[in-house]
Amino acid sequence: MRFRQKMLLVMVWLLTLSYGVGGLLLIRQNFRSSLEQVQDNCAGSYEMLLQSVQLVNFVDIQQDFSSISTVLERMNTANNLVGISLTKGGHVLYEVGEEKADYDTESEFESFLYARDTRHIYQINGIIKTNDQPLELVVLYDITPVYIARNDQVRVYHQVLIVLILIGGIAAWVTSYYITKPLYKVSSTARALASGHLESRVNSKAQDEIGQLGSDFDHMAERLEENINELKMSMEQQDRFMGSFAHELKTPMTSIIGYADLLRSQALNADETQEAANYIFSEGKRLESLSLKLLDLLMMKKQDIKFVPTDMKSMIENLTVHLKPVYKKKGIELQCRVDPAICMVEPDLFSSLITNLLDNARKALDNGGNIMIMGESVNGNYRIRVIDNGRGMPEEALKHITEAFYRVDKSRSRAQGGVGLGLNLCKEIIGLHNGTISFASREGNGTCVTVTIKEITV
Numbered sequence: 001m002r003f004r005q006k007m008l009l010v011m012v013w014l015l016t017l018s019y020g021v022g023g024l025l026l027i028r029q030n031f032r033s034s035l036e037q038v039q040d041n042c043a044g045s046y047e048m049l050l051q052s053v054q055l056v057n058f059v060d061i062q063q064d065f066s067s068i069s070t071v072l073e074r075m076n077t078a079n080n081l082v083g084i085s086l087t088k089g090g091h092v093l094y095e096v097g098e099e100k101a102d103y104d105t106e107s108e109f110e111s112f113l114y115a116r117d118t119r120h121i122y123q124i125n126g127i128i129k130t131n132d133q134p135l136e137l138v139v140l141y142d143i144t145p146v147y148i149a150r151n152d153q154v155r156v157y158h159q160v161l162i163v164l165i166l167i168g169g170i171a172a173w174v175t176s177y178y179i180t181k182p183l184y185k186v187s188s189t190a191r192a193l194a195s196g197h198l199e200s201r202v203n204s205k206a207q208d209e210i211g212q213l214g215s216d217f218d219h220m221a222e223r224l225e226e227n228i229n230e231l232k233m234s235m236e237q238q239d240r241f242m243g244s245f246a247h248e249l250k251t252p253m254t255s256i257i258g259y260a261d262l263l264r265s266q267a268l269n270a271d272e273t274q275e276a277a278n279y280i281f282s283e284g285k286r287l288e289s290l291s292l293k294l295l296d297l298l299m300m301k302k303q304d305i306k307f308v309p310t311d312m313k314s315m316i317e318n319l320t321v322h323l324k325p326v327y328k329k330k331g332i333e334l335q336c337r338v339d340p341a342i343c344m345v346e347p348d349l350f351s352s353l354i355t356n357l358l359d360n361a362r363k364a365l366d367n368g369g370n371i372m373i374m375g376e377s378v379n380g381n382y383r384i385r386v387i388d389n390g391r392g393m394p395e396e397a398l399k400h401i402t403e404a405f406y407r408v409d410k411s412r413s414r415a416q417g418g419v420g421l422g423l424n425l426c427k428e429i430i431g432l433h434n435g436t437i438s439f440a441s442r443e444g445n446g447t448c449v450t451v452t453i454k455e456i457t458v
Helices: 005-060 066-075 145-194 209-266 270-302 313-328 349-361 408-415 421-433
Strands: 083-086 091-099 111-116 117-126 137-143 309-312 332-338 342-343 369-378 381-388 434-439 447-457
Touching: 005 083, 005 111, 005 117, 005 137, 005 145, 066 137, 117 145, 145 209, 309 313, 309 349, 313 332, 313 342, 313 349, 313 369, 313 381, 342 349, 349 369, 349 381, 349 421, 349 447, 421 434
Parallel strands: 332 369
Antiparallel strands: 083 091, 083 137, 111 117, 117 137, 309 342, 342 447, 369 381, 381 447, 434 447
16 A cells, blocks of 8 residues: 555545544533433422422412412423423322323432433432422423434534545645655656666655755765766776776887797897897886886875875975986976975875876976976975976866876877876875865967865964
8 A cells, every 4th residue: 555545545534533432422422411401490480389389388278289289380381391290199299291200219309311112311309398288399391302402413413523524635645745745756767877877866846854865865866876877987088097097018029029939039139229228228217217106196096195294395395306406407497485384294195296297298398398396385285386387288178187097198298208197196196185186278389287285284
C-alpha cells in the first residue's frame, strides 16, 4: 500500500473516530438532559397532585374520598399523564387510565422507568399519611417522545456522518495528494539520477520539512554530479597521462634502440660512434629526468610533509643567487625583488616549486630576455609572482598548462629537455601548502605566474 493511501485511510479513520465518539457523547448528554428535565416536570406535576390530595384529605374529615376523586379528575390535564391510581389498604379508591406496574416499596416517595410495549413509562409512587390507613397515590407518565427524539437524532447523526465521511475522504485525498506530491517528485528524481540523468532536480518550493528534504536531495544530487564529473575528468586525465607517458617513452626508446642496433650491427667510424653514443646518452638522461619527476609526484603524495616557519625572502634570494650566473650565460637577466615574510612551508618542496617556475620562464625565452621574481604581503597572504617577457601562451593553453605531459610547443620543449611535468609538480606542491597558483599570459607578451600562500605573524 502506498504512503498516500495509508495517509488517506488514517485521516478518514481519525475523522470518523473523532466525529463518531464526539457525536455519540453529545447525543447521549442531550438525551440525559432531556430525560432529567422531563422527570423533573413529572415530579413537579406529581407533587401538585399529592399536595392537592393531602389538602382535601385534611379538610374532608368524613373521608368518603369523593372530593379527592373530583380533585384528581380535574387535575388530570397533563399531556403525558396516562394513568392515576389511589388506593387504601389494597382497595382501589380511584383509578383512571393505564394500570400501574406492581412495585413493592416502603418509602413515602419512589419513581422508576420501565418499558411497556413500544412506550416508555415513568411511574411515581407516593404515600399520604392519614389518621387511619395511609393512602397510596401512583401516577404514570408517558415519556416516549424523549426516546423518539433521541432515535431521530441518532438517525440524522448517521446520515450526517456518512456525508461527512465522504466529504472528509475527498478532502483527505486532496490533502494527502498535495502533501505527498513532493515525495513522488523526490522518488522520480532519484530514479532519473539512477538512470544517468545527473541534471535532474526536485526544485521544491515548499518551506516545510518535505521541502527541506527536496532541497537536501538537490544538494546531494549536485555533489553527486560534481563527484561524477570529477571522476570522469580524472579518468580522462589518466587516459591522457598514460597516452602521453607512452608517447614520451616511445620516442627516446625508439631512438636508443635504433642507435644501439646501429652500433651493434655495423662498423662505424669514430665520429659516427660518438654521435650515436651522445644521442643515446641524451635520450637516456631525458628518460632519467622523466622517471625522477614521476617519482617526485608519487613520493610527495605518500610521504608525511613537515611544515616549518621559513623566511621567504632569504629562501628566494638564495635560489636566484645560484641561478643568475647560469641564466646570464643564456642571455637572460634574472631579477629578484621580494619582501620579508614568514610562511609555514616545506623548504625543499617550495624551493622546487620556485625552481620549476623559473625554469619554465627560461624556456619561454628564445633569444635571451628578462625574468622578474617578486614577493609581497597582501591581506595576510604572501604573493609570489614570476614574470617573463617571453613568447607567452594562447588562452586555450592556460586551461591545460598544469596537466601532466602537456606542452604548449612540443618541439621546443623536447629540444630544451622538458618532460611536461614541471607545472603539474608545482600544482601538487602548492596544493599541499593550501595555496593557489594562477597564470596570466598573452602570445608575444610574456607570462605571469602568481603563487599565493598563507603568511604567519611572528
